[in-house]
Amino acid sequence: MPKLVLPTDAPSLADAVAQAVRDGVAAGELVPGVTYSVYQLADLLGVSRSPAREGLLRLAEAGLIEIRRNRGFQVLPPQAHDIEEIIGIRLSLEPPAAGLAASQGSSEQHAAIRSALAAMEAAAFAGDEASFWPADRALHDLLLHAAGRPRTAAIIERLRGTTALLGPPTTASGRTLGEIHAEHEPVVRAVLARDVAGAEGAMRAHLESTRSLLVANLRR
Incomplete structure (x- = not known):
């Protein structure tokens, strides 16, 4: 079996297994076309078979691996069209939601949005990706x-998790944390000003920039 390391800071064992396998793919320890045993993976990472299977199921849903019944799993090379599909879904949901956040968000919600942007700025200044x-x-x-879209929020969170499994973040292509923060500033500024069109346009520009960089990462 390849050399894999189980992260200690993942939210759950299943998340840790998924990240260990993704890191193994990125490092070339796990390669396409080879069938790997689920049982050996669990033993290698020092976890039971249940979180190992759950972590692999998440990777299969993301399109990073294919589970072979009664045989194990194989790595599937991430494809640019996977990212394009995910960001395409986000583009259909998040810009209109940003407009709704501008038009109908409460003062308390807008204050929380402002605070989140400030937290991004502080972390970017400190170079603190974590x-x-x-x-x-x-x-x-x-x-x-x-925007009053809690179900959409759950969908987006799942899509972001899938994106993280498919490849490295946009900082891998040279985009800085400060630049990412700067892309969010016009979104928040428009929302706080209750500028619906401005919020929608700024969110669309941010997501399109993200899509271009993530696709470029996969095509390297």
Whole structure:
């Protein structure tokens, strides 16, 4: 079996297994065309078979692996069209939601959105990716809830998780945390000003930029 490392900071064992396998793919330890045993994977990572299977199911849903019944699993190379599909879904949902957050979000919700952006700025200034990405996710989630779209928020959270499994973040292509924060500033500024068209346009521009960089990462 290849050399894999189980992360210690994942939210759950299943998440840790999924991340260990994804990291193994990125490092070339797991390669397409080879069938790997689920049981050996569990033993290698020191976990029971249940979280190992759950982690692999998440990767299968993301399109990163294929589970072979009674045989194990094989790695599938991530495809650019996977990212394009995911961001396409987000483009259909998040810009209109940003507009709704601008038009109908409460003062309290807008204050929380402002605070999330400030947390992103502080993390970007400190170069703290571990704090930056949760603040980024929180900002998007707050915008969706301010729009009155909790089900959409759940869908977007799942899509973001799938995107993370498919490849490295856009910082791998040279995009800085400061640049990512800067893309969110016009979104929040428009929302706080209750500028519906501005909020929709800024969110669309941010997602289109993200799509271009993620696709470029996969095509390297």
